Amino acid sequence: MQLAFLKKIRVVVSLVFFVFTVFIFIDFAALTGLQMIKTLLYLQFVPSLLNFLKFLSVGAAGFIFILVLTFFFGRVYCSTVCPLGTLQDIVARISKKITNRKRFRFSKPLNGIRYSILGLAVFVLLLHSIFLLSLLDPYSLAGKIFSDLFRPVWYLGNNILSRILQLFDSYALYSVSIKIVSWPSFLFSMAFLGLIIFLVVRKGRWYCNVICPVGTLLGLLSKISFFRIRMDEDACTSCGLCVKECKAECIDIKEKKVDFSRCVACYNCFGACPEKGIGYRLEKIRIPGFGSRKGRKEEEENAKGNEFSRRKFFGTTLIGTTAVLASKTAFADKEKQQGVSEIPVIPPGAGNIWHYTTNCTACHLCVSVCPTKVLQPTFIEFGLSGLFQPKMDYHAEYCNFECVKCTEVCPTGAILPITKEQKSTLQIGVSKFIRNICIVVAKHTACGACSEHCPTKAVEMVPYLGTLTIPKVDEKICVGCGACEYACPTKPDKAIYVEAHSYHRQAMKPKKKVEDKKIITKPTEEFPF
Amino acid sequence: MDRREFFKKSLLTGVAAGAAMTLGDYEKLFAGNVPPPGKPGSFDLVAVKDGEPVAMFDKAIESFGGMKAFVKKGQTIVVKPNIGWDTSPERGANTNPDLVKRIIEQCFGAGAKTVYVFDNTCDNWSKCYENSGIQKAVKDAGGKIVPANTEGNYQEVDVKDGKRLKKTKVHELILSSDVFINVPVLKSHSSSSITASMKNHMGIVWDRGYWHRNNLNQCIADFAAYRKPDLNIVDAYRVLSKRGPRGVSVEDVVMMKSLVLSRDIVAADAAAAKIFGIEPDTVPYIKLAHEAGVGNMDLTKLSINRIKM
Structure with a gap:
């Protein structure tokens, strides 16, 4: 069959998706427009699914397209749209170039594990927990790698280049901070990247066929797809060249069968076969139980696998439920610490902490596009199910008053779009003043950095001793942007901090005009000196 | 007469x-x-009022004998406006972009080789540079707008005679350039009552928090003694009279349409305080700097050219 050209198309499409997806995660200069980001991420399966479950809107129906595509041609998603898939392919490609170790060989499906993980992910999702999905979703894992690892490397390259240009008195480029604020997330991404490289080199797309819930789900669907990749048993000479090229390790040369549920549709085997004996075949749609004898036999085999998986399934479900319950109670156990918000501050547009933590898959796109980098990944502050979900880190930075970037890009809808106008009176938390450690009280010298930075003047300086003034918070007009907390110079604890709201509230508009009788600045006829 | x-x-x-x-x-x-x-050039201070920023500046600099009194051919210049906040020019939180543009043009007119403009901003720097209108103004005038958001560009210096501020990190361009022109905007300030020339120095150092922790007013006065600008140009065209230094709405702005020029940083701030409507000795850092002999806040002792447009 002359289908080898499909591989070329697959490579081009996947690279286009990959390069642009990486770029939106490292693009500190905001060169990619919003529409571009939205278009690019429209087809990402898990974000689209989560978004769709909330709004049932066409705007979030990208995953349906993927399902239809899978129903026709199998897991095309895994070798084109999925950034983790392409990342693995790139690693495989490089490893092929630098090592001459034996390529892939057939391996048996680990149905027990893969169906248990899928079942568990769906189960906990029904329990309104994002746990497992946020940990295993390939897009979000790739996002974390791009945001936590690729981004600092890209920034570093930029900084070196900008420094070199400065030597020639050019300021065309500028440096960007590469400070790693969230080490747990960085280390996790590092470890995961290491693991995936190890797996790819040894076992190809092992992650996609054993762990990945999206891969398993699409695999189930590709079992009944219209077109499936099959071997032409008459043409096959059992040379095994296709097996060596099969990253999914799903070609069984002895049985001359392709396990299409594990095939990631990379089409490498098409070109590998000297007899052109492997390719897409149109299948008769077979409803379980009504197929040919051969089909029935297959089903029996599958059933055997399922029985095994059922046991595992219940076991893992029990563990999962415990984990979910544990993660849900994580907030309650914490003791209130002075100067630290009881719960992390969640970004504007997130609405409430329940909505946010059950929808965010921690892809870290918001972290990447945030112009100030106030959004930073957490570790377990949102509980176990909210691993690495970003929070507003006011020790790192503060939220720009006029910016709604994170609300626009969030692909899962954990942060919903809001306008600048809406944001200007949205209260995501309120400033709390800790009087006894304030510079003015502790040292009797002037400060006021908090009030200086406040965009609404919710933090105002009022008379204290002599000429000294001290901050006072008007909680009604505070938006919780964290400018005061960031600016507060006290160490190690801040004398002013934002206490998060679990449900975002409405703030009053700041006063348009204030009367100050003491100081009157007004134009005079003559010079005042 | x-x-x-x-x-x-x-x-x-x-x-x-x-x-x-x-x-x-x-x-x-x-x-x-x-x-x-x-x-021309014999005045300690020039004050102009009731004109537009560009015209006022042109008139004022004449009194000093033109820009060539400060800028020699082939020199490198730093023009340091206040670009601290992500607000539009109408809000009066940043130095007037037209004024900045005119100053750069005049520098080049006097033969300057390069004119650098930067500020270590409070809000996100790129948004400040853009929305203040200063980035465009600098580019239009042929100057170099320099990001100042990287600690690597700041070098630690000893602040001689500093009472509280002994060491601080200063932007390398301040150290390497021939001429330093300080172009603050006059505003009310929650930390230091008003801000003008001396307070504007907080945008050429890296760690402002240290100043805030260690007697802010003393640190401002200490640093003023360390590095005196060659010329201070106080923009008092739109004056943020309340809720400074960022301001909340345009209602906080009063059109004072004034401009003050002086080599003496203390005198410039004293005149600015008067324009603002307060006595210079009520502003702690002005008083401290005066007492330390950095400059003279007693305007009656100075030769002042007052120009009404």
Whole structure:
């Protein structure tokens, strides 16, 4: 069959998706427009699914397209749209170039594990927990790698280049901070990247066929797809060249069968076969139980696998439920610490902490596009199910008053779009003043950095001793942007901090005009000196 | 004969007279309100009011003998406006972009090789540069707008005679450039009552938090003694009279349409305080700097050219 050209198309499409997806995660200069980001991420399966479950809107129906595509041609998603898939392919490609170790060989499906993980992910999702999905979703894992690892490397390259240009008195480029604020997330991404490289080199797309819930789900669907990749048993000479090229390790040369549920549709085997004996075949749609004898036999085999998986399934479900319950109670156990918000501050547009933590898959796109980098990944502050979900880190930075970037890009809808106008009176938390450690009280010298930075003047300086003034918070007009907390110079604890709201509230508009009788600045006829 | 008339007449006849007398003696003779009829450049301070920023600046710099009194051919210049906040020019939180543009043009007119403009901003720097209108103004005038958001560009210096501030990290361009022109905007300030020339220095150092922790007013005065700008140009066109230094709405702005120029950073701030409507000695850092001999806040002791447009 002359289908080898499909591989070329697959490579081009996947690279286009990959390069642009990486770029939106490292693009500190905001060169990619919003529409571009939205278009690019429209087809990402898990974000689209989560978004769709909330709004049932066409705007979030990208995953349906993927399902239809899978129903026709199998897991095309895994070798084109999925950034983790392409990342693995790139690693495989490089490893092929630098090592001459034996390529892939057939391996048996680990149905027990893969169906248990899928079942568990769906189960906990029904329990309104994002746990497992946020940990295993390939897009979000790739996002974390791009945001936590690729981004600092890209920034570093930029900084070196900008420094070199400065030597020639050019300021065309500028440096960007590469400070790693969230080490747990960085280390996790590092470890995961290491693991995936190890797996790819040894076992190809092992992650996609054993762990990945999206891969398993699409695999189930590709079992009944219209077109499936099959071997032409008459043409096959059992040379095994296709097996060596099969990253999914799903070609069984002895049985001359392709396990299409594990095939990631990379089409490498098409070109590998000297007899052109492997390719897409149109299948008769077979409803379980009504197929040919051969089909029935297959089903029996599958059933055997399922029985095994059922046991595992219940076991893992029990563990999962415990984990979910544990993660849900994580907030309650914490003791209130002075100067630290009881719960992390969640970004504007997130609405409430329940909505946010059950929808965010921690892809870290918001972290990447945030112009100030106030959004930073957490570790377990949102509980176990909210691993690495970003929070507003006011020790790192503060939220720009006029910016709604994170609300626009969030692909899962954990942060919903809001306008600048809406944001200007949205209260995501309120400033709390800790009087006894304030510079003015502790040292009797002037400060006021908090009030200086406040965009609404919710933090105002009022008379204290002599000429000294001290901050006072008007909680009604505070938006919780964290400018005061960031600016507060006290160490190690801040004398002013934002206490998060679990449900975002409405703030009053700041006063348009204030009367100050003491100081009157007004134009005079003559010079005042 | 009012001051201005006197000044005008003196200008016509005063070239010879000015040349005959030494500047120091002359100043003592006319201490106080009478401006000297001397040659351009003999004033301690020039104040202009009731004009547009560009016209006021052109007029004021003439009194010092033009920009060439400060900028020599082939020199590198730093023009340091206040670009601290992500707000539009109408809000008066940042230096007027038209003024900045004109200053750069004048620098090049005097033969400057390069004019750098930067500020270590409070809000996100790229948003500040853009929304203040200053980035565009600098580019239009042919200057170099320099990001100042990287610690690597700051070098630690010893602040000699500093009472509280002994060491601080200063932007390398301040250290390497020939001329430093300080272009603050006059505003109310929640930390230091008002901000003008001396407070504007907080945008050429890296760690402002240290200043805030260690007696802010003393640190401002200490640093003013360390690095005196070659010229201070206080933009008091739109004055953020309340809720500074960021301001909340345009309602906080009063159109004062004024401009102050002085080599003396303390005098410039003293005049700015007066324009703002408060006495210079009520602003702690002005008083501290005056007492330390950084400059003179007593405006009655200075020769001032007052220009009404």
